[in-house]
Amino acid sequence: MVPSVLRLQHITKRFGDLVANDDISLELSRGEVLALLGENGAGKSTLVSILFGHYEADEGHIEVFGRPLPPGQPRAALDAGIGMVHQHFTLADNLSVLDNVMLGTEPWWRPWSARATARAHLLATAQRFGLPVQPEALVGSLSVGERQRVEILKALVRGARILILDEPTAVLTPQESEDLFTTLGQMVAEGLSIIFISHKLAEVLRVSDRIAVLRAGRLVAQAPAHEVTQAQLALWMVGHAIELPERAPAARVGEPVCQLERVSAGSGRGRLSEVSLELRAGEIVAIAGVSGNGQAMLAELLCGMAQPASGQLRFLGSSMSGEVATLVGQGLARIPEDRHAVGVVGDLPLWENAVSERLRSPAFSRRALGLRWVRRGAAVAHAQRIVDDFDVRGGGLATPARALSGGNMQKLILGRALRSPDGKPARLIVAHQPTWGLDVGAVAYVQQQLIDARDAGAAVLVISDDLDEVLTLGDRVAVMHHGQLTAARPGADWSRESLGLAMAGAA
């Protein structure tokens, strides 16, 4: 029997009425990869936050290498040999790799810095686990994959024997993910234990020895990876069978709604250079790519938030330079990448967020005394229609939008974009990572809405770094790399492999 290095016993954590973790007991063995699988909000993050001392459990306790772990102290977790690689890296861009790794490891009162020793230690660790780095390189100049490597090394250099990886492949190309999996294998061979958090079924099966599935705060199943199938995992994760979006190929592709001709914009990493693309009514164009390759700039341009530095951007035959309110009135529907920070104003009530884009139209406000005054009755009624039609749950019209779950917030944004007060359908839909972080049911709902809008005659652009989504939705697919866009070819012409290569810039 392999000794157990980590033992969670009866962990329960409540936030008000919400039970985020309900009596969870788990064990991790030496040299084992344990996958923690679950939808957003299932309690994965809460559980590892408790493990790492960010939160304190209401009940239960934790043993690491046979010793009890004091709750609520990240320092104690580090000292016990637990290392965490966050999904959003915690690195200082303006420092070198070595500085980042050393940060916080030296006592402040020591008059000298042991750089040489630390450098040797870093290189030795990198060598041992097959994670090549240049200690002097600035973190700001590294690719996302390289940064993740630094983040992992940071944990290893601090003596981590148990490594927690939070959605590590979310930012990687398929090839980079493969490299990561190889590294994980090497670490396990060295006797480390790994907790791998994910909601992607295929990679969980590929990488882990054992899988624990969380749903609504409960541990619903545990099984060795070789004994389960994707279908079984999906059922555990969601709790019921899922209706996948129905998809027929584009039936009636109409005239162009939006054209980009050799458009350049922005500067640095996220710039666009000479992008040409035509979006036609009744068709979905999906753009794949590792995030940070210019997609954000493209989305900003098409959402009316930026202007091209050169080239032509046309919407409905004329230059796309109007104010946001005007563009929305003409039939531009926008779904931004970051629904919390950009999609809604979290502190304002749901109804105001539901009409915020169209507040300036005569349907929702009128002029008097030199100001526009909100027609509150009409605005609230419209918000209610959106809530009903798009099944937005989790609060009344007066609830702050921040209180909504990710899926409901996305439904609200979708409804706001797609429902106009005069009932006209959208002409152009720009959806940037529309299903990112949503649970399986909400993903299917959002994708179905986009397909329905296409069938109703809208031109749809979907930007996503999820290959499955790109292949599911795209009538035509193009790939973005370093600000350049490949030609958009029919979805059937692409395979996962060819997409992955193009995303890495090899095609």
Added chain:
Amino acid sequence: MRLERRTHASPVALVVAPVAAVLATLLVSALLVRWAGAPVGRTYAAMLEGGFGSVFAWTETLTRAVPLILTGLAATVAFKARLFNIGAEGQLYGGAMAAVAVGGVQGGAELWGPVWLVFALMLAAAALAGAVLLLGPAWMKARLGVDEVVTTLLMNFIVLLGVSALLDGPMKDPTALGWPQSVPLAGELELSRPVQGARLHTGLFIAAALALALWQVFRRSVLGFDIRATGANARAAAFAGVPALRTAMVVAAISGALAGLAGAIEVAGRTGYVTMDMSPGYGYSGIVIAMLAGLHPLGVLGASVFVAGVLVGADTMSRVVGVPTYIADVIVATSLIAVLVATLLTQYRVRWARSTR
């Protein structure tokens, strides 16, 4: 010890929090009163008596509240949009100078036009002066990213030194026996005093009306939405089509105008002319009041009366028990901290980490 966000604030907490804040303030201040060697009960009684104990006390308190309401509103509208206007003091003096520039006359001379016209122009000029003083910093913030806290704060010194130069130079009243003060405002322009024998003036109604108007603008207008949305999340507001630069400029104009009006109304209602000591820091107190009021225009009315009452009551208290009037500043400051902590506690819960071996 750590803070965890509450999923929703309990209604009981919303009532208990402000009461607890007031009690905490009185308790902390009591320690200082004891230290000064005075009986706590009598000290507070004298303060309450002096601020709110008689009709006369009320008129004095409300007189003091008028400029505080206006500067409080100025801070409220700006802070709501996350434009941190620390320059209300300078804008107040700018407004006061503009008022006497339009409506000041030498030794009982005739006004240059009909009273209603000059009066309207006087208020307009004061509002404009205040607005102009804030538009520059606001534009620099919106376009160049210059920190408005620094620029508006420093503008105070520039304006006050400028006012001082004018009061000792071109705008000095030659009949004032050498004192640096402006020519007086024409008598017809002075605000009427509804209570016999008290200094309380109709500026109170102007200030209260502006508070009501601002409340309605916040609640019902698209501009109000723009201000609240920009303040809560500027990126999301811009995405929803809120014109960022225009909103910043309009907010700056309103905020500066309110502070400028505070200056004009002080001159027309209380002092009659401009001196360098006409404001004991009303511009800065406006910030405290806006925070006490939770950035709510109607809350500004209550907070102004509270602060004014403490300041006025402190004078009486000082005479009766011999405690320095500085205690009033301590009470106001402590109450601000207490209210901010109380508000925080309605939104977050404190978790005390259990000690582990």
